[in-house]
Amino acid sequence: PRMATAKESKRVFLADKHVAFIRSLEKKKEEEFDFWVSEHLRMSAVYWGLSALKLMGRLAEEDYRGMVDWIVACQQPCGGFGGNVDHDAHLLYTLSAIQVLCLLDCLDKIDTEKVALFVAGLQQEDGSFFGDKWGEVDTRFSYCAVSCLSLLGKLDKINKEKAVSFIMKCCNFDGGFGNVPDAESHAGQTFCCIGALSILQALDHKDLDKDKLGWWLAERQVLPGGGLNGRPEKLPDVCYSWWVLTALSIIGKLDWIDKTALANFILDCQEDEGGGIADRPDDLPDVYHTFFGVAGLSLLGQLYGTEAIDPAYALPVGVLNRTLGKHAPPVATQ
Amino acid sequence: QHTSRRSPQPHMHGVRKLKTSEDKERERKAESRRKIEAYKHDTEQMFAMRKEGKLDAEALNATSKVLEGNPDFYVAWNNRREILLHLQTADETAYNEALGKELSFSEKCIAKNPKSYWVWLYRRWITMKLEGSMNWTRELGLCEKLLDLDSRNFHCWNYRREVSKRAGHVFADDLLFTEKKIKQNFSNYSAWHQRSFLLPLVYTHASDLLAELLKELELVRSALYTEPADQSGWIYHRWLTGTILAHMKQVEQESCAQGLPSSPAEFLCEELAKQQELRDLEPDSKWVIVTCVYLRLLLLSVTGTDTDTSADRAAVAADLQRLSQLDPPHAQYYAFLQH
Numbered sequence: 001p002r003m004a005t006a007k008e009s010k011r012v013f014l015a016d017k018h019v020a021f022i023r024s025l026e027k028k029k030e031e032e033f034d035f036w037v038s039e040h041l042r043m044s045a046v047y048w049g050l051s052a053l054k055l056m057g058r059l060a061e062e063d064y065r066g067m068v069d070w071i072v073a074c075q076q077p078c079g080g081f082g083g084n085v086d087h088d089a090h091l092l093y094t095l096s097a098i099q100v101l102c103l104l105d106c107l108d109k110i111d112t113e114k115v116a117l118f119v120a121g122l123q124q125e126d127g128s129f130f131g132d133k134w135g136e137v138d139t140r141f142s143y144c145a146v147s148c149l150s151l152l153g154k155l156d157k158i159n160k161e162k163a164v165s166f167i168m169k170c171c172n173f174d175g176g177f178g179n180v181p182d183a184e185s186h187a188g189q190t191f192c193c194i195g196a197l198s199i200l201q202a203l204d205h206k207d208l209d210k211d212k213l214g215w216w217l218a219e220r221q222v223l224p225g226g227g228l229n230g231r232p233e234k235l236p237d238v239c240y241s242w243w244v245l246t247a248l249s250i251i252g253k254l255d256w257i258d259k260t261a262l263a264n265f266i267l268d269c270q271e272d273e274g275g276g277i278a279d280r281p282d283d284l285p286d287v288y289h290t291f292f293g294v295a296g297l298s299l300l301g302q303l304y305g306t307e308a309i310d311p312a313y314a315l316p317v318g319v320l321n322r323t324l325g326k327h328a329p330p331v332a333t334q
Numbered sequence: 335q336h337t338s339r340r341s342p343q344p345h346m347h348g349v350r351k352l353k354t355s356e357d358k359e360r361e362r363k364a365e366s367r368r369k370i371e372a373y374k375h376d377t378e379q380m381f382a383m384r385k386e387g388k389l390d391a392e393a394l395n396a397t398s399k400v401l402e403g404n405p406d407f408y409v410a411w412n413n414r415r416e417i418l419l420h421l422q423t424a425d426e427t428a429y430n431e432a433l434g435k436e437l438s439f440s441e442k443c444i445a446k447n448p449k450s451y452w453v454w455l456y457r458r459w460i461t462m463k464l465e466g467s468m469n470w471t472r473e474l475g476l477c478e479k480l481l482d483l484d485s486r487n488f489h490c491w492n493y494r495r496e497v498s499k500r501a502g503h504v505f506a507d508d509l510l511f512t513e514k515k516i517k518q519n520f521s522n523y524s525a526w527h528q529r530s531f532l533l534p535l536v537y538t539h540a541s542d543l544l545a546e547l548l549k550e551l552e553l554v555r556s557a558l559y560t561e562p563a564d565q566s567g568w569i570y571h572r573w574l575t576g577t578i579l580a581h582m583k584q585v586e587q588e589s590c591a592q593g594l595p596s597s598p599a600e601f602l603c604e605e606l607a608k609q610q611e612l613r614d615l616e617p618d619s620k621w622v623i624v625t626c627v628y629l630r631l632l633l634l635s636v637t638g639t640d641t642d643t644s645a646d647r648a649a650v651a652a653d654l655q656r657l658s659q660l661d662p663p664h665a666q667y668y669a670f671l672q673h
Contacts, residue, residue, distance in 0.1 A: 032366060033366050033369045033370055033373070036370050036373055036374065037373065037403070037404050039377075040404070040406060040407045040408060040409065041406075082409070083408075086381055086409075087408075087409050088408070088409050088412050090408065132412075134411075134412060134415065134455070134459070135459075136451070136455045138451070172527065172530065172531075173527065173530035173531070173570075173573040174527075174569050174573065178488070179488075179492070180492060182492075182495060182528075182531055183488055183491070183492050184488045184491065184523070184524050184527045185527070186488065211670075214667070215667060216569065218664055218667055219565055219569070219664075221663055221664075223663060226663075231486070231523065232523045232564075232565045232566050232569065233486075233521055233523060233564060233565065233566060234486075253666075253667075255666040256664060256666050256667045256670070257663060257664070258662065258663030258664075261663060
């Protein structure tokens with residue numbers, strides 16, 4: 001149903017409310033069942049929360065330095081990070097840990113070589129990556145590995161050509177990407193593949209049809225709401241709005257969708273009492289969708305006072321530059 | 335994580351006193367605390383046993399409790415694998431019996447959580463351990479049941495491909511299955527997607543494939559007529575026409591079976607004519623119109639330089655303008671096509 005005009009005129013970005021929502025997650029949530037049932041992905045939740053705060057210009061890094069001890073405690077002997085203390089190492093949470101350390105400018109607090117060896121050790125003969133020692137293959141893990149190693153300045157530890165060729169094996173008839181070869185195209189997996197290709201500087205691959213992919217991505221926009229879905233004939237969701245958006249941005253076709261309609265959709269997903277952003281209008285908010293909503297608004301043109309976000313690394317541009325700047329190759333002295 | 339609000343439950347007047355919202359909040363908090371205590375107890379028990387190196391039936395049960403409450407608690411799945419691997423070396427008979435029970439446990443988890451990556455990974459692991467004694471045909475039946483419930487579950491489609499191979503099926507069998515799904519419901523992007531890579535795997539001879547792709551065009555046409563607003567058929571149709579064209583350029587016309595178009599241009603003109611018939615029924619469908627544009631652009635690409643293409647170019651321009659009116663959000667895409 002069409003949104004009421006009253007709501008339309010209230011399409012304001014409620015930054016303060018979202019900041020309060022995120023901060024409240026640290027305190028009160030200990031009494032909420034949802035907090036406990038998501039303990040296995042706490043590392044990612046911290047990344048979502050802190051990134052959202054940073055994008056809104058409200059991350060006081062000093063306030064979170066204490067968190068570094070917890071992050072270090074989540075590192076396993078193998079070098080990888082688990083979702084929480086005592087949770088087994090996995091690529092998903094290893095990337096989140098590195099991203100959080102970048103946000104807090106504390107990468108020097110860990111043994112990055114150890115992390116890099118863990119990550120690189122998960123690459124297989126065909127260029128794919130296991131998520132952990134139990135052997136699940138998924139293009140999400142290709143992205144995690146590539147992004148993580150790049151942030152650590154250690155991308156040379158993997159076979160980049162094979163990483164690219166495996167990703168391209170997951171490219172489908174519609175130009176999109178699935179999680180394994182022959183798997184159906186999905187916006188989340190497409191972001192992972194395009195993001196990884198971008199970081200690997202392989203966007204000019206001969207089998208990557210950016211026009212075809214752009215059309216498939218553009219047709220994720222569902223009207224009249226303006227939100228984006230993850231696959232044909234599925235419901236729009238704020239998280240897909242991010243993944244489709246970043247992929248479009250990376251291939252240079254961000255204007256193939258109606259940006260205003262999308263921004264309005266995200267704003268309509270805001271919870272105006274307690275703050276936070278939900279998957280779609282009138283649902284309950286959570287930190288995951290709050291991050292993707294804020295990130296989406298940022299990518300739509302830095303409107304509403306948010307900082308710029310890098311579409312491939314999903315980190316604020318300032319944080320990314322600060323991190324990558326430390327790995328700048330030494331200038332030749334000859 | 336997608337949480338819908340529940341609308342307030344209708345209540346009966348005069349039957350009982352309504353609880354105050356304070357009472358309700360207190361109850362909710364107490365219930366929440368109970369759930370948290372139970373949950374924390376289960377996870378702490380599991381971690382404690384694991385730290386002790388306890389890998390027996392009791393430890394297995396501890397992981398079950400955690401997973402029944404939270405199937406995404408991946409450490410519990412890892413712990414479960416460790417317990418089974420230990421059993422494999424300690425007591426082979428008990429191990430084989432346990433594997434059988436794991437299949438049922440896994441099936442219950444899938445039924446409750448058909449979209450959990452961790453749940454599907456565990457099933458794969460168990461079936462690989464069972465290898466020789468697996469009933470792959472039954473497994474295929476399980477996939478079919480799940481796809482009846484949700485024909486778009488890509489975890490299930492991925493798993494079905496692996497199982498199909500192990501059950502001794504060939505690609506042609508898989509193709510038949512996708513045809514069955516499409517005939518049940520044309521709006522099945524997942525099934526069309528499988529066909530996009532199955533067709534060339536089944537029809538390995540170039541001219542056979544071409545003939546089959548042309549038949550496929552008629553299959554998707556039924557979808558376009560039945561559900562013109564559904565994008566599945568249209569996205570597949572675009573791929574199909576582009577692929578047919580590419581194959582026509584490769585295959586020698588003389589050695590082809592009869593009934594195939596004699597040239598790429600003839601094929602495109604025929605297809606355009608068929609789209610025009612649908613357009614007469616659905617004049618404001620952006621999908622039909624953008625397809626006409628796409629076909630004309632392909633036609634222009636195969637037309638010799640000595641042919642007058644002004645009519646086609648004018649038609650494309652007119653259609654693109656119409657599309658910008660019908661589908662304003664994609665105006666920039668249509669501008670791109672104009673270039």
